[in-house]
Structure formats: C-alpha cells, structure tokens
Amino acid sequence: MAVRSLFQACLLAPLISVAAANPIKGKIGSFAETQKLADPSYGPVPGQDPLFSTYYGKDAPFPGYLRDVVLPTKKGPPGTDDVVWQNLLSAEWIIFDFYQKAVESFNASSFVAAGYPNTTYQRIQEIRNNEAGHLRLFQNMISATSVKPGACEHQFPFYDATSFLALVTVLEVSSMAFLTGLVQDAKMSSSQAAMLAIAETETRHETWSLLEIWKTNPFAGPSDTVFPYANQILDTTNGFIVPGSCPKLNPVYPSPRQGLPALSAGKDTKSLLPGATISLNFTDPTNQPSFMPDCQYYAVFFHGIANISVPINTTAWPEHEIHVTIPKQFETKGVIAAVVADTPGAPTKETVVAGPGIILEQPAALAVALL
Template sequence: MSIRSLFQACLLSPLASVALAKPLVGRSGTFAESQRLADPSYGPIPGQDPVFSTYYGVEAPFPGNLKDPILPTKQGPPGVDDQVWQNLLSAEWIIFSFYQQAVEAFNETSFIKAGMPNSTYKRIQEIRNNEAGHLRIFQTLISPTSIKPGGCKYQFPFYDPISFLALVTVLEVSSMAFLTGLVQQTQLATSQGAMIAIAETEARHEVWSLIEIWKTNPFGGPSDTTFPYANQILDTTTAFIVPGSCPKLNPQYPSPRQGLPALSATHDTKSLTPGSTIGLNFTDPTNQPQFASGQDYYAVFFHGIANISVPINTTGFPEEIIRVTIPKEFETKGVIAAVIADTPGAPTKETVVAGPGIILEQPAELATQLI
C-alpha cells in the first residue's frame, strides 16, 4: 500500500485500526503522589532538568506517570485563564500519550527498517520528553483554586512506523492553527507569552517532521494559519479518548464544548489542493448538521490570517452530497481550516454549524484528507 493510500485510510476511518495500537504502559504513581504535583517545586522542573529533553528510557517520564487529577489546594475563584489552561492540559495528555505509546510500540530498528533516518526513534523520544514538560508547565499555570485535569486512556489510528509518522505530521502541523486560537482566549499577557513559547517548540517538531521524515520544504508561507475557535479543533481530538476512561473529577473537555458535526471529505474526493472541488462528508451518523430552509450557508476556509467564504447548496442534503471548491486564491502551503457556517466569514463560534476540518497541504504525499 502506498503512503498516500495508507494515510488516507487512517483518516477516513479514524478509529479503524485502534485495536492494533498498544495501550499506554509503565509505572503509574499513586493518587497521593499525584497530589504532590500541586507544589510547583515538586519533581523535575521544565527548563532546568534534562529529563524533558534528553531522557531516552521507554517508561513514561515525569509527570506522565502520574495521571490522577490534581485537586485544588486553596479556596477562591478560578484564575482568569484557568479554563484555557485546563483545556490545553487535557489536550496535552492526548499528545503526550500519543508519543509515549509510540515509544513503547516501536524501537530504533523499527524506523530504520521503514527507511527513516537512524535518529528517528531518538527524536520521537525527545519530542515525548518535550510534551511531558508541557504537561508540567500547564499544571503549574493552573491556579491552586482550580482542578488540574488528569490523563485518560487513549487509542490512536497507527499500526506501524509509517502510519505513526503520518499522524505525527498532521497533529504537529495542525496544532499551530488551534494554538493561535487559544492565544486569543487568554487574558493575561503572561499566559499569551507562555503559549507562544510552547507554540515555538511545537513548530520545531513540525519542521523536523517535514525536513527529516518527508524530505520536503518546511516553509509554510509568510504566516501559519490562525483559526479563532480553538475549542472546535480540540473537540475533534476527543475521538482519541477511550469512552468512559477519564477521571470523574476532570472538568469537561473542551469547555465550553459545542459538539459540532464532524467534517471530512468524501471518498470520491480526488484532491484537496486550492481550486479542487471536494465533497463534504459529516462522518458521525448520529450527529448531522441541520440546515434550515431558506437560510444561506457557506464553506468558510481559513488560511494564513484570512478566510474566504464560498456559498454552498444544502437543499438536497442529506440525499445529495454537498460539494464546494477550495478557493484557488490560497497557495499550497501549510494548512487550511474549513467550517460550515450560516454567516460569511464565520464571525462568531455560534455561526459555525459543522467542522472544523484541517486540510494539510504539506507534504504533498500526505495532502490527501480533510480531518
């Protein structure tokens, strides 16, 4: 099977191969030990301890081995940015566990046999370490009056090194779109600075994947794509969470959650490059968009710092597939985020009725699917 076909199969059926993914293993700390994390000086400190960059063991590094939620230690109102950091911490548990599962499932030889550089497994471990550091940073940025979410159980649609690396690229490239949205949700300048610092690290992961793994140009144009409704992107990651596996004390993820219909491309879509016509598929049969008679609807495509709205015909839905042409004005760089909205430009999150989907433009081998 070609890389393109394999990757398309993974994303067209996001959970089709999860039974083959290995569960997260390794020593887990006790609930009492997790509560010690409420003290920001407990354990290794990101930026000061090399465990967050150059640890090459298989077992989950601190604090990834302490998955219980951390209870508040003080009474009082939540910090002004606590909800944003809670959302990001819950998302970080997903990303950390994604890399941790790969560290456990594969080894250095696995990637070499797949034709990847000799250093690939070590780079995956180092990214895993960075993500563990993000866990700790986000825990310390949530005020002591709010709960700090714990980890759930997760399943991911990879089953060999190539399918894993394809998903790495999608997650790392698309993460820039939701991080730019999350920055807009924070109120404190210190929160904004911290989030940008994290985004810069994620950008390095993205560049490594594009250059070393796919041997492609990493430059994505003059601006990464900014998508204003980060929680809508975070909502799509709930597909990786094993239902019922999250700690009962965890806050809702993401919060607030709209629960919009998921958006993907139909199987007969040939290309997702600008100027191509695509079919829209709402993948969850139990969560379909409701289009009001007489209401105009639009496919809104976000790329760079701009968006373009394209009118769509919904009168035949659901019997007829909705088709739309990706704006030809966009260059084939970076990512395009797409939503269905009832107002041109989707000026508020309430105007979005389905999506978002992320169209990956780089590398060309993987630019096959809207997720």
C-alpha cells in the same frame, strides 16, 4: 485531509481499528504522590532539567506517570485563565500519551527498516520529553483553586512506523492551528506569551517531520494559519479517548464544548490543493447538521491571517452531495482550516454548524492518502 479535522481523518482511515488498539495506561504513580504536583517546585523543572530533552528511556518520564487529578489546595475563585489551561492540559495528556505509546511500541530499527533516518526514534523520544515538559508547565499555570486534569486512557490509530509518522504530522500541524485560537481565549499577557512559546516548540517538531521524514520544504509562507475557535479543534481529539476512562473530577473537555458534526471529504477526492473541487461528507450518523431551507450556508476557509467564504448549496442534501471548491487564491503552503457556517467569515463560534477541518498542504499527497 479536506474539510474535516485530520484527527478525525486518521481515526476513520484504514490504518487500524481504534477499538482494537491497545489503550495507553502508563506506569501509574500513587494518588498521594500525584498530589505533590500541586507544589510547582516539586520534581524536575522544565527548561532547567535535561530530562525534558535528552532522556532516552522507554518508561514514561516525570510527570507522565502521575496520572490522577491534582486537587485544589486553596479555596476561592478560579484563576483568570484556568479554564484555558485546563483545556490545554487535557489535550496535552493526549499528545504525551501518543508519543509515549510510540516510544514503548517501537525501537530505532523499526524506523530504519521502514526507510527513515536512523535518528528518527531518538527524535521521537525527544519530542515525547518535550511533551512531558508541557504537562508540567500547564499544571503549574493552573491556579491552586482549580483542579488540574488527570489523564484518561487513550487509543491511537497507528500500527507501524509509517502510520505513526503520518499521524505525527497530522497532530503537530493541527496543534499549530488550534494554538492560534487558544491565544485569543487567554486574557493574561503572561498566558499568551507562554502559549506562543509552546507554539514555537510545536513548530520545530513539525519542521523536523517535514524535513527529515517527508523530505518536504517546511516553509509555510509569510504566516501560519490563524483559526479563532480552538475548542472546536480540541473537541475532535475526544475520538482518541477511551469512553468512560477519564478521572471523575476532570472538567468537561473542552470547556465549553459545542459537539459540532464532523466533516470529511468524499472518498473520490483526488486533490486537496487550492482550486480543487471536493464533496462534503458528514461522517457521524448520530451527529448530523440541520440546514434551514431559507438559509444560505458557506464553506469558510482560513489560511494565513485571512479567510474566504464560498457559498454552498445545501437544499438537496442529504440526497445529493454538497460540493465546494477550495479557494484558488490560497498559496499551496502550510494548512487551511475550514468550517461550514451560516454567516460569511464565521465571525463567531455560534455561526459554525460543522467542522472544523484541517487541509494539509505540506505534504498534500499525505492528506489525500489518509482519506
């Protein structure tokens, strides 16, 4: 999807009305049992218990059914990276619920009948298990002086095996993009190392999807894309959250939250490959950008460890569309992250005025299909 988060693309694509989708609620454990999660030694341990790899039941695995906030057990200042881990835990609840909803909604024959390998449902269960392990890992990374966020209710725009698998690719590739920024937010080397380990697992999930589902070369070139502002990508996932459903004691997600306008490619987009010219569309009528008449704006495209800025003409907007050409210098590999900024290179998050978006290059046809 061009110049808009693919999360938003799927939410607005005609896969299914979000309002009509069934929310994830899970089999909720008691508040008292949930508070036991404050003890890092409570329950199965990720990396030591096969639950997080080879459990094949439909019910939510530990700790996915313990959905309340975990209250602090000590007084004192928050840990150095607590806010970063709180953001990541809130995001992980969304991802876990996404896979758990699929496990509950489908079975092995659902995917076989749609033409996918007979191992697809099993792989989805295994990814669900990995995501449950992430929940527990992230809970344990938050210090005893801070709240561990609980689960909201979530809704997802898929209605069959194919629309679900399309969203799998969107979510997994976007996870890789935001984790490169989240590592930069963390201060402790132990936090950075843990996030790198999680990013490697997400990459394996995406590699499976590209190889088995889309029959696409999974190699993304010499470097995956580095995008520095993780919270901007996380903010787009708020569209999956049922309004008013989050635990009252949950911190703001993500924190800090900019609430930038969402971007979309125009419906007439034919290609999202480097060198293609696309139009920009700001899709939320209640959250539109404000362009100063004497300011030059840029579409900033991040690919690999570099970025390229392309001047755009905003003077006639909204009467006339804004057009931009995706830099032809980029290799047609991996993903491209894009924002609209008031400064070349978008050197700080404050210079970003709209976005971000993830331009999926593998498989590029899927991104166009989701417009």
